[in-house]
Amino acid sequence: MSDIDKLWQMQKHTSNYLAIKRAIKELTNKNNIKKISSELKELEKELEELKNNIDKNEKLLIKNNLMLKDYDYRLKKVEKSLYEENITDLKQLSFLDKERKDILKEIEEKETEILFTMDETDRLKKQLEEKKKNTNKIRASYNDAVKEYKSTIEELNKKASQEAREIKKIASTIDEKLYHQFSKLVNTKGSAVVEVIDNRCSGCNMVLPWVLVSKLRESDEIVTCENCQRILYLSRDIRNGNNE
Numbered sequence: 001m002s003d004i005d006k007l008w009q010m011q012k013h014t015s016n017y018l019a020i021k022r023a024i025k026e027l028t029n030k031n032n033i034k035k036i037s038s039e040l041k042e043l044e045k046e047l048e049e050l051k052n053n054i055d056k057n058e059k060l061l062i063k064n065n066l067m068l069k070d071y072d073y074r075l076k077k078v079e080k081s082l083y084e085e086n087i088t089d090l091k092q093l094s095f096l097d098k099e100r101k102d103i104l105k106e107i108e109e110k111e112t113e114i115l116f117t118m119d120e121t122d123r124l125k126k127q128l129e130e131k132k133k134n135t136n137k138i139r140a141s142y143n144d145a146v147k148e149y150k151s152t153i154e155e156l157n158k159k160a161s162q163e164a165r166e167i168k169k170i171a172s173t174i175d176e177k178l179y180h181q182f183s184k185l186v187n188t189k190g191s192a193v194v195e196v197i198d199n200r201c202s203g204c205n206m207v208l209p210w211v212l213v214s215k216l217r218e219s220d221e222i223v224t225c226e227n228c229q230r231i232l233y234l235s236r237d238i239r240n241g242n243n244e
Ligand SMILES: [Zn+2]
Pocket: 201, 202, 203, 204, 205, 206, 225, 226, 227, 228, 229, 230
């Protein structure tokens, strides 16, 4: 294979390689993994908050039930004094009666509070279940997205390595100076070897002098575009005169 054909092959692999790298970059930038991830974090925070509130309510219920027991105990004590001790002192009786009424009022209030807390806890628990379901759904889609993203990137990286290997293989068979010229053009202009189409350099679209085209047609010499310095490649079909 002549140098120009090798360079042309190397250009093809380089273009492929660069396109794959661009695709990887694009995928990394616009994938929705980050978005789902922050959504998931938000939901997990909400779940934690709900659990804390339920916990707080349950502790409050325990505390209030203990208080209720204490009121019951005090009520029984007062009622026992009132009804069983045959107290005749009116002052004492009215005091005990007032105490009884106060305790009953406190019991009623505590029971209302307990009922309210129970309702509230039930509501929070239902909310927690809903949110858990939603979170699991989003977590599943997150895992899917990560899996798909990883396998796509892996596939693309594999292809990029294949192209890189091909480039290296060809590069090892050409002159070092030529390779240097090639990579310098790739680095500065994005491409090193461009095809001549309709007597124009397809790198910069300049019409090429007839002398240059005929040189390309008749020899395997490395010819560069005078305008953009890229290496010119004339398709083998045209070089063989099939296009005449
Ligand atoms: Zn050019």
